[in-house]
Each structure stands twice: as structure tokens, then as C-alpha cells.
Amino acid sequence: MKLTYTLTLFITTLFLNAQTNNLQLNSNIILPKDSIESNILTTSINEFLVAAQQPNEENKLVLESQKIETFILLDEINGIEKSGKFKENFFYKPYLTNVVSIEKDKYLVQISYMGVNEKTPILSGSFEFIAHKQNNSFVFSSTLIRNTKNWKVLKAGNNTFHYESSVNHSKIKEFEKLANSFDKKLKVSDKHCEFYLTSDFSALQKMIGIDYKLAYNSSSASTLSSGISNKKLILLGSNSATFNNFDPHDLWHDRLSLVISRKKVNKPIDEGCAYLYGGSWGISWKDIFTKFRTKVSSNKNMNWLNNYGKFENFGESKATHLMPEYVLNALFIQKIEKEKGFEGVWEFLNCGPYEKTNENYFKALEKLIGISKTNFNAKVWELINNEK
Known part of the structure; x- marks a missing residue:
């Protein structure tokens, strides 16, 4: 032997x-x-x-x-x-x-x-x-199931929440209501989301088997997710142990990813939707636009066409960034949805991934609401001035 x-x-x-x-x-x-x-x-x-x-x-x-519990760990090992x-x-x-x-x-x-x-x-x-x-x-699995085998489980519609001790039931109901409104737009009916609630990003990492990762050095809050077939797994690691709050912006992205990979949609348009439907960094769309009006569109000589794609942050910090391009797309989306319904927004989202030339972007924009490179500046100012 x-x-x-x-x-x-x-x-x-x-x-x-x-x-x-x-x-x-x-x-x-x-x-x-x-x-x-x-x-x-x-x-x-x-x-x-x-x-x-x-x-x-x-x-x-x-x-x-x-599989899905292990895929979330494999994503962290891939490219390491x-x-x-x-x-x-x-x-x-x-x-x-x-x-x-x-x-x-x-x-x-x-x-x-x-x-x-x-x-x-x-x-x-x-x-x-x-x-x-x-x-x-x-064969191999992550440690997620083993580390949470004694956790409690709460089902809310097509969502399941895993938590260690207690959870904010009223916030879950608020989440479910908004999630249902997004699902209705996106025609989601047979998708299921599982959420694991943790106190911080460090606890989240240990739960799935990440003892240390150089790329996450000093990171205290974040979210990880993976998907397979009609199921999505989302791990919340931003003071989320009891689900006392949630980010409507991120919720939009999560629900969209149930029906299409976010890599396939135009990111600035996707972010425009998230701004309009869920705000950003806890700031409502109305307040984002107020900041935009004060810090960006106060420059009456702004050439919107030439500046589209520069992504110059007007947020309070790099961490809580806000982008003019996303605001402009939120205005376009608002107009498209009013005139064409969400089917028009869906077409706009799927005009192709972002590229510097933006050729497909402008083709879709002109087809949907008549905004082209030629009249871009004038139409943008018109939308800005009409926004209340």
C-alpha cells in the first residue's frame, strides 16, 4: 500500500x-x-x-x-x-x-x-x-448552508429571507410592495430570490467561506449575488442583519437581473432607471435632480452632447457618486415611459451595451422620442426646464 x-x-x-x-x-x-x-x-x-x-x-x-450557493464563492475565486x-x-x-x-x-x-x-x-x-x-x-460546496443551518426563514411572495435572530417585518412588506411593482414592469412571474441578512461585509464573507480577500481589504459594507435558472441568491452585508432598511436603487438592479444579465443592457440607461425608480445612496430622485440642477445644469453654457460619457461626479464624495449621464437618462426614460409605456423603456435598455461612440444609443433615442445628436442639447434643456 x-x-x-x-x-x-x-x-x-x-x-x-x-x-x-x-x-x-x-x-x-x-x-x-x-x-x-x-x-x-x-x-x-x-x-x-x-x-x-x-x-x-x-x-x-x-x-x-x-449550485447557486457555491457559484457565489466560485465568483470570488475566479481570476484570483x-x-x-x-x-x-x-x-x-x-x-x-x-x-x-x-x-x-x-x-x-x-x-x-x-x-x-x-x-x-x-x-x-x-x-x-x-x-x-x-x-x-x-465534489464541493461553499460553507453557506452549513454556517446558516440554525437561522430563521421568512417567505414573502417570491422572496425568501434568511436571518439569524430577528427581522423588521414592516420593512419586508415595504420591500415586497416595491419589488412587486418592479416585477410588474419587467413581467417577472416565475423568479425566486433568496436573501441572507448579515451585519457587515466581513460577516458576509466568512459566511460563504471567504476568510480573506486582498481586493476587499478594509471594505465594511457590500452585497454579493449569484444566479442560476429562475433563482437568484443575494447576500446583504451593509448593516442588514435585521433588514431595517433596503436600497430601492439596488432593488431595481436585482429585479432587472432576474430577466436579463446587466452586462447585456446599456449601463447608463440601467442606472437612469435606478435613479428614477429608486434614487441612489438613500437620496430620492427628486433630491438627486435638485442637486443636479444646482451643481450641473446651473451652467447655462453646458454642452450636453460633448459632455455625455465624461461621467463627472457631482455627488458628495467618490463613494456616494452621482453622474450627470444617469440623470439625463432618467429624464429620457420618464418621457419614453409616458409616451410609449414600459415596453419603450425596455427597448431603450436593450439598445446594446455602453460604448464610447453611442451609435446604438442615439438610434434608439431618436426612434423612441425623436432625440438625436443634432437636437440633443436643445431637447435636454427642454426636459430639464420642464422637470418640477
Whole structure:
């Protein structure tokens, strides 16, 4: 057995070392005592991490019953090996740092992505996930279900909320009402959203298996999400443990993503919708427009056509940015919806992803409400002056 294992491990090591992103074994790590199981586990982990750099749907080593919960972690691992600073696609290598048996045929696995520059180690990310033995291999899941197995669950329409101790029921009802209004516009009827409520971004990360990620250094509040088929998973990490507040702006984006990838829609138009329907950073559309009128359109010599695409922030800070382009699109959307209904807005959203030339954007704008590059300035001023 020992000789067979040694030969198998040697061959496996040669194979792994031939790979650009092979799994590194910490010399002090304690693996399962069964040498065959240990070899199968490490081989499966390596294959899983290699597959994690491809689209989620192509990863065949994800536990079938926890796909969406695992995809949210895979999104964080995808691209982790690349360093823009050092201009290397595989600068950070995956190191197996811990394997803990948690149940029969189940292990908690910890991986750290490390790189070395001038003899100084740099940690890019550290993750943990669960290995489930199936037949003669292992499949993997995030730690989300395990870490929240004792949480409470509340269903509200097509939404399910997972929370640890208590939740604001009146805020949930307010959320459901607004979500239903967005769903009606978007003709959403068979989509389901699951929300996990956490106190801050650090707690959110640990819940899904992110022990550390360099890109999130010092981040205290954020949201992560993933989607599959007719289901979307959303993790709230912005003082959201009891759901005492929610952002209507983000809610618009979440509901839109149920019917189409936001990468496929024109972002400034999408943001215009979010401004109009949900405000931004807790500021209502009315107050956003007041700021815009004071800080931007007070310049009566403004050339809107020449400035479209510069994205010059008129918000209070970089973190709470507000963009003139989004305000202009909110005005256009308001006019389109009044004249053409939301079908017109949907057509506008789908004129194609944002591009600097904006050719498709202007074609759609002219078709829908007669605004072209030629009359852009005059029409924009007209909409601004007529907005109350």
C-alpha cells in the first residue's frame, strides 16, 4: 500500500507540476490517514480549483444540490491567480493549508492563494469550502448552508429571507410592495430570490467561506449575488442583519437581473432607471435632480452632447457618486415611459451595451422620442426646464 501510494503521489505531483495553476501542499498539513482517499481528495481539489477559473456552469465538481450557493464563492475565486500589479496571469498559487474531517465522507478544506515578490509572500485570498465524497471522487460546496443551518426563514411572495435572530417585518412588506411593482414592469412571474441578512461585509464573507480577500481589504459594507435558472441568491452585508432598511436603487438592479444579465443592457440607461425608480445612496430622485440642477445644469453654457460619457461626479464624495449621464437618462426614460409605456423603456435598455461612440444609443433615442445628436442639447434643456 505504501509503495503504491508513493508511486501514485509521485506521478500525481509530476502531473500537477506540469499545470500552470497546480495545487501546492503545505509541508505541515495533515491529510486523511487513508493514503488512497488522501490522494483522491487532493486531486479533486486541484481539478476543482482549475475548473473554478472557467465559467461556473462548466464546473462539474460542484455539489448539485448547492449550485447557486457555491457559484457565489466560485465568483470570488475566479481570476484570483492573476496579478495586474506584477503583470502575471498565474502569480498567485493555491496552497492547501488545512483539511478537517467534519462528518463521514465530508471535509472542510482551506485554500490560500499566495505569490512571492522579492522573497516577500503576498496573500491574495484565503477560502474554505466543503468536500463531499461521491463514488470515487469529491465534489464541493461553499460553507453557506452549513454556517446558516440554525437561522430563521421568512417567505414573502417570491422572496425568501434568511436571518439569524430577528427581522423588521414592516420593512419586508415595504420591500415586497416595491419589488412587486418592479416585477410588474419587467413581467417577472416565475423568479425566486433568496436573501441572507448579515451585519457587515466581513460577516458576509466568512459566511460563504471567504476568510480573506486582498481586493476587499478594509471594505465594511457590500452585497454579493449569484444566479442560476429562475433563482437568484443575494447576500446583504451593509448593516442588514435585521433588514431595517433596503436600497430601492439596488432593488431595481436585482429585479432587472432576474430577466436579463446587466452586462447585456446599456449601463447608463440601467442606472437612469435606478435613479428614477429608486434614487441612489438613500437620496430620492427628486433630491438627486435638485442637486443636479444646482451643481450641473446651473451652467447655462453646458454642452450636453460633448459632455455625455465624461461621467463627472457631482455627488458628495467618490463613494456616494452621482453622474450627470444617469440623470439625463432618467429624464429620457420618464418621457419614453409616458409616451410609449414600459415596453419603450425596455427597448431603450436593450439598445446594446455602453460604448464610447453611442451609435446604438442615439438610434434608439431618436426612434423612441425623436432625440438625436443634432437636437440633443436643445431637447435636454427642454426636459430639464420642464422637470418640477
